[in-house]
Amino acid sequence: MEPFPSHLRLQLVSAMASVQNSDFGEFFEFVSHLREHGANDVTPEQSVQEFRDHQEKLRQWNERNSKSATQAAAGLAMPVDLDAMMTRVDARLGR
Numbered sequence: 531m532e533p534f535p536s537h538l539r540l541q542l543v544s545a546m547a548s549v550q551n552s553d554f555g556e557f558f559e560f561v562s563h564l565r566e567h568g569a570n571d572v573t574p575e576q577s578v579q580e581f582r583d584h585q586e587k588l589r590q591w592n593e594r595n596s597k598s599a600t601q602a603a604a605g606l607a608m609p610v611d612l613d614a615m616m617t618r619v620d621a622r623l624g625r
Contacts, residue, residue, distance in 0.1 A: 557581050 560581050564572060572580070592599075601607055 553581075553585075560584060 557578075561577050564577065564580070598607070
């Protein structure tokens, strides 16, 4: 399957005008992922909007988790012991 059907190439080039050069590779991977997972009816404009929404979600996630990332980089993070955590949850629930 060709990445972008010929009839959509011009539309895609027009829509890409709103995507910065530094984002192009990430955008291409994002659109390729959409197409591989069945989103073949998405217009180029919708692809750009979904990409921008995706970028915003990543920005928010990074913002919310920046303290944890900083602590992990400083060696202050510990692996999660899921068994111990589930034991505490069971104890709280009286199981």
